[in-house]
Amino acid sequence: MAGQGNPPALAVSGLAKRFGGKIAVNGIQLVVPAGSFYGLVGPNGAGKTTTLSMATGLLRPDAGSVQVHGVDVWQHQLEAKRLMGILPDGVRLFDRLSGEQLVTYAGLLRGMDRETVAGRVRDLLQALDLTQDAGTLVVDYSAGMTKKIALASALIHAPRLLVLDEPFESVDPISAANIRDILHGYVRSGGTVIVSSHVMDLVQRMCDHVAVIAQGNVLAAGTVDEVRGGASLEDRFVELVGGRNQTEGLEWLRTF
Amino acid sequence: MVAHLLRLKLALLRNSLRRKPMQLVGLAIGALYGLGILGFAIAGLIALGFADVGTAGTVVVLAGSAVLIGWLVVPVLAAGVDMTLDPLRFTTFAIPMRQLLAGLALSGFLGVPGAVTLLASLGTVGTWWHHPAAAGAALVCAPLAVLTCVVASRAITSASTNLAASRRFRDASALILFIPLMLLGPIISSLTAGIRNASEALPALARTLSWTPLGAPWSVPADLAAGNPGPAGLKFLIAVGTLALLAWAWKVSLAKALVTPPHTSGARRTGGRPGFFRFFPGTPTGAIAARCLTYWLRDPRYAGGLIVAPLVPLLVSFSALRTGSTLPLLFSGVLAALLLVWSISADISYDNTAFALHVATGVTGRQDRAGRAVAVTVLAVPLGLVYSVLGVAINGSWWMLPGVLGLTLGGVLSGLGLVSVFSARVIMNAPAPGDSPFKSKPGNNFGTVLLQLAGFAGLGALVLPELILVVVAVATGNALFSWLSLAVGLVLGTLFAWLGFRVGASVYDRRAPELLEQVTANA
Incomplete structure (x- = not known):
C-alpha cells in the first residue's frame, strides 16, 4: 500500500459475525485497493452478503474493523456512508414510490440539493433505460427493472466506492452490458467497485481483483490472474471450495 | 397425495x-x-x-x-x-x-x-x-x-x-x-x-x-x-x-x-411527476415527510388507518347520540388525531427491509424522526381541529373550545413524542408491504397487542393533565379550566414532543443497524 496518502478503498480486518450458533463470517481480512474492480465470489451461504452488510454499515459486526478510504465505518458512520454507494441484495425498496421518486428520495436522503438530484435522476434513468417507466410504481416493475432502479439509487451521490451485492441477477443481457460499461467507466475515472456474484465467467471477464470466500473465510484473494493461476477462475474456484460431486450417480436420470 | x-x-x-x-x-x-x-x-x-x-x-x-x-x-x-x-x-x-x-x-x-x-x-x-x-x-x-x-x-x-x-x-x-x-x-x-x-x-x-x-x-x-x-x-x-x-x-x-401466473397490469408511465416531493423542502427531513405522506395515500396499510381514524369518532358519537348526550363529541377530535398519530408507532416495522435505504444513506435520527412526524402531523392536526370545532359546535358549548383544542393539540404533540421513542425502540410483527392489512400468520399478534396496549396506556398517562382539566371544566362549567387546558396542552405537549424527539433520535442513532436486523428477521 502506498502509505498514509493513499489508503485502500476498503480495508477489512478480523471481521466476524455469528447468528445464534452459526458462524457466518469468521474473522475475515480483506484489502480492496482504490481504483480496482473487485469481485467477491463464493458458494451460497458463504457469508458474502453478511460481510458486505457489515462493511457498509448495515449490520453491526461482533468483532473486527472496517475502513473505507481510511475512515472507520463503525466509528464514523455518517462520514463513511457518504463515501459509499450500496446495492444490498434481498432487501425491499420503498416500492410504492415511482422509479423516479425512489431515486430522487435516495438523492435527497444523501443531503443533495434538489436541482442536482433532478438532473442526475434524469441521466441515470436514461442510462439504465428506465425513462419510459419513470412514473410507474416500483412495485409494478419486473425483477430486472427493480435491480436497475436500486442501482440508480446507489449511484446518485457519485460515491467513491460502490458495493454491489449480486447486481446482475435477473437483469437482461443488454441492460447488463450497459451496466458493465457504466461501471468500467466509473473505475477508469478512479472509482472502486466491489461486486459479489456466483457467475465466475462474469467476474473473470469484468473484474481485475477477486476474493474467494467460503464458510466465512477468505480462501484466496488478489488479482484475478494471481488467484486463477493459469486455470479458469471457475476451475480454480471449484478446486478451492471443493464439494464437487463425481459425475457418477443419477444413472437413472439417463434411463427416462 | x-x-x-x-x-x-x-x-x-x-x-x-x-x-x-x-x-x-x-x-x-x-x-x-x-x-x-x-x-x-x-x-x-x-x-x-x-x-x-x-x-x-x-x-x-x-x-x-x-x-x-x-x-x-x-x-x-x-x-x-x-x-x-x-x-x-x-x-x-x-x-x-x-x-x-x-x-x-x-x-x-x-x-x-x-x-x-x-x-x-x-x-x-x-x-x-x-x-x-x-x-x-x-x-x-x-x-x-x-x-x-x-x-x-x-x-x-x-x-x-x-x-x-x-x-x-x-x-x-x-x-x-x-x-x-x-x-x-x-x-x-x-x-x-x-x-x-x-x-x-x-x-x-x-x-x-x-x-x-x-x-x-x-x-x-x-x-x-x-x-x-x-x-x-x-x-x-x-x-x-x-x-x-x-x-x-x-x-x-x-x-x-x-396457468395464469400473477401479472402486473397497468400502463407504463413516464416521469415528471414528483408528487409530494414538490411540496416539501429538498432536505432529508422533507424527503422523508414526502415519502411517508405518499405512503399514507398509496399503501393500504396506512390508507386503512386514514379511513378508520375519521370513522371511529363518528361511531362513538353515533352511539352517544342515541342516548341523547352530545358530550362525547367534545372528545372526537383528540380521538381521531391520536388514532392517526399512533399508527406511526409501527412505522419502521411497516418499512420492512426497505428501511435499509435509511441506514445506508446515513440518515440521522433527527431527520428520520422529524420527517415521519411531519407527515402524520399534516394529516392529524387538521382532522383533529375540524372534529374538535364540530364537536363543540354540536354540543353548543363554545366556551369549551379552548379546552378541547388544548386536549387535541396536547394529545397530538405528546403522541408524537411517544411514538418517536416507541418506533425507534420496538419492531412489531406488522403485515409486509403489499400484504392485506388484515393478513396475519396464525396467532402471531399476541405480543404485538400487548405492546400496543402498553403504548396506549403510556399515551393516556401523558394526556391525563389536559383530560382532567377538560373534565373539571365540563363538571364545574368554569371557563377558566378550559383556558387552563389549552395552556397546559400546549406547554406539556411541546415539552413531551421535544423530549420524545430528542430521546427517539438518540435511540435511533445508536440502534439503526439493530433495527434493520430486527425487521430483516421479521420479514
Whole structure:
C-alpha cells in the first residue's frame, strides 16, 4: 500500500459475525485497493452478503474493523456512508414510490440539493433505460427493472466506492452490458467497485481483483490472474471450495 | 397425495410456531375463543331440540345459511386470509386435479374456522336426537353443508385469483373491507332490532331459504322430523347438486388460475411527476415527510388507518347520540388525531427491509424522526381541529373550545413524542408491504397487542393533565379550566414532543443497524 496518502478503498480486518450458533463470517481480512474492480465470489451461504452488510454499515459486526478510504465505518458512520454507494441484495425498496421518486428520495436522503438530484435522476434513468417507466410504481416493475432502479439509487451521490451485492441477477443481457460499461467507466475515472456474484465467467471477464470466500473465510484473494493461476477462475474456484460431486450417480436420470 | 397435502399444512403450522413461540400463545387463545363459541353453539343446538320442530328448523336453516354466506364473503374481501396452501405453489408438481381438489378441500378443516364450523354443524345431530331418522340425516347433511362452505369459499377464491393478481384490485379490496368492519357494531344492532320486529316473517324466510342452495342441506333433517320425506329428498338433491356444481366451478377456475401466473397490469408511465416531493423542502427531513405522506395515500396499510381514524369518532358519537348526550363529541377530535398519530408507532416495522435505504444513506435520527412526524402531523392536526370545532359546535358549548383544542393539540404533540421513542425502540410483527392489512400468520399478534396496549396506556398517562382539566371544566362549567387546558396542552405537549424527539433520535442513532436486523428477521 502506498502509505498514509493513499489508503485502500476498503480495508477489512478480523471481521466476524455469528447468528445464534452459526458462524457466518469468521474473522475475515480483506484489502480492496482504490481504483480496482473487485469481485467477491463464493458458494451460497458463504457469508458474502453478511460481510458486505457489515462493511457498509448495515449490520453491526461482533468483532473486527472496517475502513473505507481510511475512515472507520463503525466509528464514523455518517462520514463513511457518504463515501459509499450500496446495492444490498434481498432487501425491499420503498416500492410504492415511482422509479423516479425512489431515486430522487435516495438523492435527497444523501443531503443533495434538489436541482442536482433532478438532473442526475434524469441521466441515470436514461442510462439504465428506465425513462419510459419513470412514473410507474416500483412495485409494478419486473425483477430486472427493480435491480436497475436500486442501482440508480446507489449511484446518485457519485460515491467513491460502490458495493454491489449480486447486481446482475435477473437483469437482461443488454441492460447488463450497459451496466458493465457504466461501471468500467466509473473505475477508469478512479472509482472502486466491489461486486459479489456466483457467475465466475462474469467476474473473470469484468473484474481485475477477486476474493474467494467460503464458510466465512477468505480462501484466496488478489488479482484475478494471481488467484486463477493459469486455470479458469471457475476451475480454480471449484478446486478451492471443493464439494464437487463425481459425475457418477443419477444413472437413472439417463434411463427416462 | 391427499394425506401429503394435509401433512404439509400441519408441518407448515408447526414450523411457523417453532420459529415464534409467541405465536403459540396467540394460537392457543384463538383456539380457546373458538372452543368457547363451539361450546355455546353446540349447547344451543342441543337445547333447540326441546323446542318445537318448526322453530328448531327455522333457527337451524337461518343460522346455517348465515354461516355459508360468511364462508363465501370473507375470503373474497380478505384476499389471502389463509393462503398457507396457495394452489399456485403446486403449479409445477403436476398433481392430478382430483387429488389436488380433495387435498385442498380437506385441508380447509385443519384450522380454527374450519374445525369449529364442522363440529358446530355436527351439533345439529343433537338438535334432532328426538327424531332418529332426522338425526341420522343430520349426520350426513352437516358434513355435506360444511364441505359446501369450504368448496364454495375455495371456488370463489380461485375464481377471483385472476382479479386478485392485479395489485390495484388487492389494494382496493383491502381498503373496502375496512368499512363494513368498522360499521359492524351499528349493523349488528340495527339487524337485531330489525329481526326483533320481523320475527313473524322469519319462518317464511327460512322456508324460502330452505329451497335454495344456502339452506337446503340444513333443512333436510328438519323436514324429516316434521314428517315430510318428499321435500326432504328434494332438498337433499339440491344440496348434493350444489356441492357438485361448486366443485366443478372450482375445478374449472383452479385449472385456469394454475396457468395464469400473477401479472402486473397497468400502463407504463413516464416521469415528471414528483408528487409530494414538490411540496416539501429538498432536505432529508422533507424527503422523508414526502415519502411517508405518499405512503399514507398509496399503501393500504396506512390508507386503512386514514379511513378508520375519521370513522371511529363518528361511531362513538353515533352511539352517544342515541342516548341523547352530545358530550362525547367534545372528545372526537383528540380521538381521531391520536388514532392517526399512533399508527406511526409501527412505522419502521411497516418499512420492512426497505428501511435499509435509511441506514445506508446515513440518515440521522433527527431527520428520520422529524420527517415521519411531519407527515402524520399534516394529516392529524387538521382532522383533529375540524372534529374538535364540530364537536363543540354540536354540543353548543363554545366556551369549551379552548379546552378541547388544548386536549387535541396536547394529545397530538405528546403522541408524537411517544411514538418517536416507541418506533425507534420496538419492531412489531406488522403485515409486509403489499400484504392485506388484515393478513396475519396464525396467532402471531399476541405480543404485538400487548405492546400496543402498553403504548396506549403510556399515551393516556401523558394526556391525563389536559383530560382532567377538560373534565373539571365540563363538571364545574368554569371557563377558566378550559383556558387552563389549552395552556397546559400546549406547554406539556411541546415539552413531551421535544423530549420524545430528542430521546427517539438518540435511540435511533445508536440502534439503526439493530433495527434493520430486527425487521430483516421479521420479514
